[in-house]
Amino acid sequence: MQKEAIYHRPKDNYAYAYNAETLHLRLKTKKDDLSSVSLIYGDPYDWKNNAWQSMKAPMERSGSDSLFDYWTISVKPSYRRMRYGFYLEDANEDFYYTEKGFFTEAPSDTNDFFSFPFLNSVDVFRAPEWVKDTVWYQIFPERFANGDPSLNPKDTLPWGEYPPTQDNFFGGDFQGVMNHLDYLTELGVNGIYFTPIFKAQSNHKYDTIDYMEIDPQFGDKETFKQLIGACHERGIKVMLDAVFNHSGYYFEPFQDLLKNGENSRYRDWFHVRSYPIELKPIPSYDTFAFEASMPKLNTENPEVKEYLLNVGKYWVKEFDIDGWRLDVANEIDHQFWRDFRREVKQIKPELYILGEIWHDSMPWLQGDQFDAVMNYPMTSALLDHFAHDTISIKTMANRMTSLLHSYPKNVNEAAFNLLGSHDTPRMLTLANDQKELVKLMYLLQFSFPGTPCIYYGDEIGMTGGADPGCRHCMIWDKENQDLELFQFIKELIDLRKKRPAFGNSGSFDLISTDNHVIQFKKETKEETLFFFINSQEKSANVDISSHLSGEVISLFGKSKIENFTLTLEAYGFAILSNG
Secondary structure (H helix, E strand, O other): OOHHHOEOOOOOOOEEEOOOOOEEEEEEEEOOOOOEEEEEEEOOOOEEOOEEOOEEEEOEEEEEOOOEEEEEEEEOOOOOOEEEEEEEEOOOOEEEEEOOEEEOOOOOOHHHOEEEOOOOHHHOOOOOHHHHHOOEEEEOHHHOOOOOHHHOOOOOOOOOOOOOOOOOOOOOOHHHHHHOHHHHHHHOOOEEEEOOOEEEOOOOOOOEEEEEEEOOOOOOHHHHHHHHHHHHHOOOEEEEEEOOOEOOOOOHHHHHHHHHHHHOOOHHHEOEOOOOOOOOOOOOEOEOOOOOOOEEEOOOOHHHHHHHHHHHHHHHHHHOOOEEEEOOHHHOOHHHHHHHHHHHHHHOOOOEEEEOOOOOOHHHOOOOOOOEEEOHHHHHHHHHHHHOOOOOHHHHHHHHHHHHOOOOHHHHOOOEEEOOOOOOOOHHHHOOOOHHHHHHHHHHHHHOOOEEEEEOOHHHOOOOOOOOHHHOOOOOOHHHOOHHHHHHHHHHHHHHHHOOOOOOOOOOEEEEOHHHEEEEEEEOOOOEEEEEEEOOOOOEEEEOOOOOOOOOEEEEOOEEEEOOEEEEOOOOEEEEEOO
């Protein structure tokens, strides 16, 4: 038994309250090392005849990656408190594993065991329930639709007639979005994520000038209220982008700092390393990356904190937005986000708080800061296999399994799953125009735990490289839209809505990655769906007799079944059930 590889800690993703009654526990062991794991558990105060009254329950191997097996169990402690340990077996030996180490006999002292002191319901991680059934659509407002030419900025170009650059404008606005809400309803999305809409100099608006004003090229506050109302009438939630890590160059306090230097009343609003202020070659103040036009805000300063918290509350209270997406969220102090959550949730408890973090995010996802982060690890796993062809299907599956075990289940259910955005090249471009590969990525994205997001135009086959290439004007001429891809994504969304096992209600269990086919199942108490995805450019045969019996029903995909052998065409897929 490889004891060095065995790991558990009584917190975070290894021991957590899934709801007010239920604890989830996990153990990590070396891959294929143990034959079984059982949980030994009981109430710390339950003693009879000087003996602790414990129970034993088998744990399920919930997944494996390239190095580790993960074991999981769900338990409901009788009195919401628990001491526990693990009974480990392999072919040759067995041990008890507790907080104090490994034992050949179960310790008699409960203080030697792991402790979950008490399941306090206020500590349970809770993301808004509606998020779990939401399909998002990301809109870059300047490039979605020009509905009111009277608002056009100076030198606005004809819609879509020129390639996008870092600084050109095409006049997208709120009226343009309202004009196309029926399109979004037809697609089936029920959430819109807008990149920044506040007054700014650039076309992307991540360089805020005034956090309390809408950029005039998009409309005014009354138009925005109309847009929110029109979305809500259609059951569409609206999430705005908050850029609190840094302001824009023309933000009034920063202009005052540039003018007055050390004598500026706003000098402590920023992180100035030296005076006089220098912009080049590297700014003498902290910035986003090394962008001189994006000075980093000092969110530990009480005035800055109060200002930004008021911004967060204002747009929720006055306009009834449903979510905040937080830009560069990992560079802002944790206490600011704790206060931010408290303030905005007091106004709207079901507000969705989404952080932009590209890496391990457990410190932000403990119920006191964010409801979710942007799930870039999922993004990279799918793109690296299907688009970049740099990893095998087995490695992709290992990374997805590892990701699912990196967070509690209730955190995974609210994760923001994306494949493309304003920061990345278009999916179709990354996949070298192989639409069938794009479809497979969408199929995995929409069936993976979390809430999926479509970047505007990807659903109709738009292409483009990295910024600014990924920010082309939305194509509205149907003759130039890929309507077949649109219909495919529409069917995925419909499946997610009509079949609970397809979406967040279903577990995600990997079965196999043999023969370039990833097989997994999604299951509820009422239904089990089996997914088969062929990631190679030749057909593949799969024996399904161990999974399905009797009448086999194909829910989606072009496939052939004879004598319980499933034939998948090149880059083909199938979703099967027993009815």
